[in-house]
Amino acid sequence: MKVQELAKDVGVSDEELIEILQDIDIAVDGSDAELADDQVAQVCDELGYASLEEAIADNVPAGEPAPAEEPALEEAPEPATEGKPDEAAPTTDEKPDEEEPEDSKTIELKKPKIVVKEFAELMGMKPNQVIAELMRMNIFASINAEIDLKIAKEIGAKHGFAVRKEEKKKAVAGPKPKKSSVKRREEVPDTPDALLPRPPVVTFMGHVDHGKTSLLDQIRNTRVVADESGGITQHIGAYTVEVNDHKITFLDTPGHAAFTAMRARGANLTDIAVLVVAADDGVMPQTIEAIKHAQAAGVCIIIAMNKMDLRSANPDRLKQQLQEHSVMVEDWGGSIGCCPVSAMTGEGIDGLLERIVLESEMLELKANPNKPANGFVVEAQMEPGMGPTASLLVKSGTLKVGDSVVCGSCWGRVKALISDQGKKVRVAGPSMAVKILGLTSVPGAGDEFQVMANDREARSISEEMQQENRVQTLEGAAAPKKMSLDDLFGAADSDEKKELKVIIKADVQGSLEAIEHSLKGIKSDKVEINIISAVVGNITVNDVMLASASDAIILGFHTGKESGANAAAKREGVEIRLYSIIYELIDNVESAMKGLLEPELREQVIGHAEIREVFELSRKSKIAGCMVMSGRISTKASIRIKRGRDILFEGVIGSLKRFQNEASEVRQGQECGIRPENFTNFEAGDEIEAYLVEKITQEL
Numbered sequence: 001m002k003v004q005e006l007a008k009d010v011g012v013s014d015e016e017l018i019e020i021l022q023d024i025d026i027a028v029d030g031s032d033a034e035l036a037d038d039q040v041a042q043v044c045d046e047l048g049y050a051s052l053e054e055a056i057a058d059n060v061p062a063g064e065p066a067p068a069e070e071p072a073l074e075e076a077p078e079p080a081t082e083g084k085p086d087e088a089a090p091t092t093d094e095k096p097d098e099e100e101p102e103d104s105k106t107i108e109l110k111k112p113k114i115v116v117k118e119f120a121e122l123m124g125m126k127p128n129q130v131i132a133e134l135m136r137m138n139i140f141a142s143i144n145a146e147i148d149l150k151i152a153k154e155i156g157a158k159h160g161f162a163v164r165k166e167e168k169k170k171a172v173a174g175p176k177p178k179k180s181s182v183k184r185r186e187e188v189p190d191t192p193d194a195l196l197p198r199p200p201v202v203t204f205m206g207h208v209d210h211g212k213t214s215l216l217d218q219i220r221n222t223r224v225v226a227d228e229s230g231g232i233t234q235h236i237g238a239y240t241v242e243v244n245d246h247k248i249t250f251l252d253t254p255g256h257a258a259f260t261a262m263r264a265r266g267a268n269l270t271d272i273a274v275l276v277v278a279a280d281d282g283v284m285p286q287t288i289e290a291i292k293h294a295q296a297a298g299v300c301i302i303i304a305m306n307k308m309d310l311r312s313a314n315p316d317r318l319k320q321q322l323q324e325h326s327v328m329v330e331d332w333g334g335s336i337g338c339c340p341v342s343a344m345t346g347e348g349i350d351g352l353l354e355r356i357v358l359e360s361e362m363l364e365l366k367a368n369p370n371k372p373a374n375g376f377v378v379e380a381q382m383e384p385g386m387g388p389t390a391s392l393l394v395k396s397g398t399l400k401v402g403d404s405v406v407c408g409s410c411w412g413r414v415k416a417l418i419s420d421q422g423k424k425v426r427v428a429g430p431s432m433a434v435k436i437l438g439l440t441s442v443p444g445a446g447d448e449f450q451v452m453a454n455d456r457e458a459r460s461i462s463e464e465m466q467q468e469n470r471v472q473t474l475e476g477a478a479a480p481k482k483m484s485l486d487d488l489f490g491a492a493d494s495d496e497k498k499e500l501k502v503i504i505k506a507d508v509q510g511s512l513e514a515i516e517h518s519l520k521g522i523k524s525d526k527v528e529i530n531i532i533s534a535v536v537g538n539i540t541v542n543d544v545m546l547a548s549a550s551d552a553i554i555l556g557f558h559t560g561k562e563s564g565a566n567a568a569a570k571r572e573g574v575e576i577r578l579y580s581i582i583y584e585l586i587d588n589v590e591s592a593m594k595g596l597l598e599p600e601l602r603e604q605v606i607g608h609a610e611i612r613e614v615f616e617l618s619r620k621s622k623i624a625g626c627m628v629m630s631g632r633i634s635t636k637a638s639i640r641i642k643r644g645r646d647i648l649f650e651g652v653i654g655s656l657k658r659f660q661n662e663a664s665e666v667r668q669g670q671e672c673g674i675r676p677e678n679f680t681n682f683e684a685g686d687e688i689e690a691y692l693v694e695k696i697t698q699e700l
Contacts, residue, residue, distance in 0.1 A: 004031040006040060010047055010055045011165060020046055047112050047149065047165060107156055108166035113146040123161055130155065138620055140678050190368040190396075198367040198430040199240065199247035200360035201269055201393065204304075205294060206276035207286040211306040214343035215276055216250060219353070237378040237391045238433030239420035243353040248360070249431045251378065251393070269376055269393055272300045272359055274352070275327075279305045279313035279340070283321035285535075289542070291325055292533045296550040300359050302337045303329060304352055309342040367430035372451035373397035377407055378433060380442045388412075388439040392428075392449055399428040399451065404458040405436070408447030409469055411462035412439035413455060498527045500593050501552035503543055504534040505559050511582070512536055515557060518586050527593040539576060541568045548572035553592075555585060600696045607631025609666075609674070609688040611641075622680040623657075623673045626688060633672065634665045637690040641682050648686065649679045 007017040014031040021028055024046055026039055035043075040052055049055040107122050116134070120127040127143045133155050134141050141147060149165060156163035204212045219241060240249045251269060273294040277287055294301050303322065305315055319329050319338065328334020337355045341348035373394050380390040390407055392399065399405075403414045415438035417425045428434040440462075443449075452458040502519070506512040516534050532550050533543070539554055539561045545568065547554050554569075556578040569576050579585040613625035626633075633639075635656050641649040654677040656663050658670065666672040674688060 001035060001040060002031070003028055003033050003035060006035060006043060006052075007031075009052060010043065010049070012047075017043070050150075105160055106162045106164065107152075108164060109149060109152065110166050112149045112165065114149075114152055115144060115146055116141055117143050119147065119152055119155075123156065123159055125159070133158070135620075140620075190371075194368040194370060195366035196369060196430075198365050198369075198396075199249050199432075200271040200356065200363065200365055201238075201249045201251055201431055202272045202274055202356055203251045203270040204274050204276055205290040207278070207281070207284040207290070210276050210278040210281065210284070210287070211343045212276045215304065215306060215341065215349075218343045218346055218349055219250065238393060240432065241353070243350075243357055246357045246360075247431070248353065248356055249393070249433060251433075268297070269378070270297065270299050271363060271365055272302060272356060273297070274302050274304050274356070276304045276306050277318060277322075278307045279315050279318055280307055280310050282314070282318050283325065288325055288535075289533070291327055293546060293549075295326075296532055296546065300363060301327070302339065302352070302355055302359060303327070305338060305340045306343055308340045308348065309345050315340060365431075367396040369396075369398050369429045371397045373399035373403070373405075373428070374448065374450045375399075377443050377445055377447045377449060379445050380407075380447075382442055386437055388442045389435055389437055390439060390443055390449075391433060391435050393433045394428050394430055396430050397451065398430075399434065399436075401426055403451045404453070404455045405439075405449050405451050406458050406461050406465075407439060407443035407449040409462055409465040410439050410441045410443045410447075411452075411455075411458040412436075413458075414438050498593075499530050500527060500589070501530045501532055501550050502589065503532050503547050503550075503552050503554045505539050505543065505554065505556045506534075506536055507558035509536055511557050514582060515555075515585065518582065519589060522586075522590055522593065524593060529589070529593065538562045539565050541565050544568040544572055544574050544576075547574045553577065555579065555589070557582065557585060602694045602696050603691050604694060605631070605689060605691045606637055607633050607668070607690045609633050609672070609690070611682055611684055611686045611688065612671075614682065614684055615673070620680070621675065622682070623675050624682055624686075624688065626672055626674050628666055628668050628670050628672065630668055631690070632665055632667045633674065633688070633690045634692075636664075637692050639674075639676065640689045640691070641676065641679070642687045642689060643683070643685075648681060649676055651679060652677045654678070 003017055003021070004014050007014045010017070012020070018028060018031075020043060021039075024042055026035070026042070028035070044050070044052055044055055047055065107119075116130050117127050120130045123130075131141060131143065134147065134151070137151065137154070139147070139151065149163065153163045204216055206212050220239060238249055238251045240247050242248075273290075275287070275290055275294065277283060291301075305313075305318060307313060308315070319332055322329060323332060323334075327336055329336050329338035331338060337359065339348055339352040339355050341352050374397055375393050375395040378391040378393050380388070383389050388410070392407075399414065399417065401414050401417055405412060405414060414436050416436070417428055418435040418437075419425050419428075420433055425434065452461065504512060504515055504519075506515060512534050516531060519529050519531065522529060530552075532552050533546060538559050539556050541562070541564045543554055544565055546552070552574075554574060554576045556576065558580060559578070561576065565576070568574075577585075577588065579588075607628060608630045609626040609628045611624045611626050615623040615625055617623060633653075633656065635653050638650070638652055640647050654675040655673075656666065656675075657673040658666055663672065676682070
């Protein structure tokens with residue numbers, strides 16, 4: 001049968017089934033690949049089903065698992081009570097419970113395995129009762145061990161529970177999914193045929209008074225239709241212009257601080273950042289900051305040299321200053337576009353718009369318009385006569401009047417869509433910005449929105465998210481830590497080059513240059529240090545937001561924190577470290593870089609023992625009577641049991657005894673009793689090797 005047919009029968013998605021097949025070493029090309037009968041049986045066994053018929057019965061009739069579970073109810077108690085008639089009584093007492101409606105006694109597992117403790121809680125039992133049941137089935141498991149679905153079914157059946165793998169319900173099924181249901185829809189990959197070109201989203205950034213607003217107004221006045229309702233500009237934080245049959249959406253955010261604050265919350269709204277620099281003033285502190293923010297976001301950058309109509313304009317000096325800050329324009333051999341413009345006269349505006357269109361074509365921006373919409377909130381407010389309103393930027397899909405939406409933790413039904421020109425529209429496609437009416441409360445800027453199947457689903461997800469927010473507030477939950485110098489282990493995947501991102505603030509330029517030089521002097525083939533920003537001055541809220549968005553650490557040298565920076569750092573989970581000795585700063589960064597590397601595991605053999613005698617305590621438990629031939633055997637060590645060159649077992653020591661007493665260590669020439677954890681297949685003459693695994697910090 002085909003992969004997609006089997007996926008439907010066993011109640012998983014095609015992608016999940018392909019993953020399961022990879023786990024059991026069955027390679028397939030895709031959903032249309034065919035599986036042999038023995039491969040189908042392997043999949044069923046992996047998911048805890050005795051046969052394909054049982055899987056179909058378990059997954060097709062969602063409300064009635066009884067027929068599939070009844071055989072298990074009859075068979076399961078046999079191995080559990082075999083040879084122990086005194087244990088049979090509780091089972092018979094609990095049998096009548098099975099007559100209850102199945103829905104109330106059904107346990108659905110998200111994965112094919114479950115932890116003993118969680119399983120006990122789901123059945124309302126104590127963990128030691130479940131462990132006792134497992135022991136009767138010849139399975140020795142601790143409270144935190146995982147058991148298979150097959151085993152869980154048998155134990156559940158004994159206590160009147162129908163245990164099965166959770167079905168992949170549609171999002172409409174109820175309040176359970178919360179955020180995951182929003183994400184699950186988005187995760188469905190779009191086919192290449194479904195993706196259509198979308199307009200680019202452009203943000204203007206730059207220094208104060210360099211003409212960002214004037215430039216936006218000039219573009220708006222020349223390109224946007226003037227006949228707005230009553231001549232009043234309907235400001236919704238974004239608007240769309242048309243250039244040679246190409247649309248461009250401009251995002252009117254209040255500078256790079258808001259741009260980064262939104263990005264720190266996961267709202268990557270921008271495709272292209274236009275950096276506005278005045279040709280007479282040149283590169284200023286906020287220009288440098290804007291460059292850092294745009295580079296950290298990884299967006300395409302275009303330079304707009306404004307005020308070219310002034311006599312004092314000096315474009316060559318400006319290009320040289322940009323080059324000093326790693327921004328190479330095309331005229332000087334780089335790849336970044338540089339357009340001379342004048343917001344005053346309108347000169348060069350067409351060239352800038354054409355450059356934006358060219359960059360967007362090179363980016364090949366695409367989205368699927370034929371699905372429920374999702375995107376981000378640009379801004380939101382309470383408006384008199386309208387109630388809560390939100391300006392939304394659609395990232396993919398199409399938003400329609402009447403859609404049920406979840407915006408952050410708010411929800412509502414779209415009563416009206418208002419375009420940037422103040423006109424009511426029925427639909428909004430990808431990269432289009434619209435104001436919506438009909439929300440129950442005001443969402444936050446940067447919140448994600450998602451169209452749901454109906455009002456009931458939207459309300460339930462919203463209520464669950466609000467409840468979670470309330471719980472977090474009551475518990476005083478802090479923001480998750482972005483990055484810390486103390487816990488950098490495993491911060492990146494082991495097969496790629498690690499990167500430690502830092503923002504440096506110092507008291508004087510000399511200190512700054514010394515720190516930068518020292519940090520760049522740390523030689524490493526495995527870890528790269530990325531200095532996102534290095535500026536003189538106190539640590540500001542803006543620095544914290546940049547660190548949050550870039551997952552960086554802030555290092556301060558002989559400098560303080562401005563008001564609000566501490567609170568912002570706590571809220572965003574950003575670490576700030578202050579230093580007064582430069583060597584201490586360098587040492588700490590070097591240690592952090594080492595911490596990014598996975599520690600090397602080194603094995604040290606500490607002793608050997610020979611099994612002289614095997615003592616059988618019970619059918620399921622054996623003790624190896626040993627003589628320590630060399631070194632020592634310790635309960636802290638792992639062991640291997642060898643027969644000649646073959647390794648029979650690798651694991652830990654269940655118990656170590658010297659005569660009748662428990663021992664933590666037995667040395668060379670002494671006799672001892674060793675019980676390996678969950679292994680009894682050893683014989684006299686086998687060798688036990690004890691070893692320790694050390695974690696050694698790698699060198700840079």
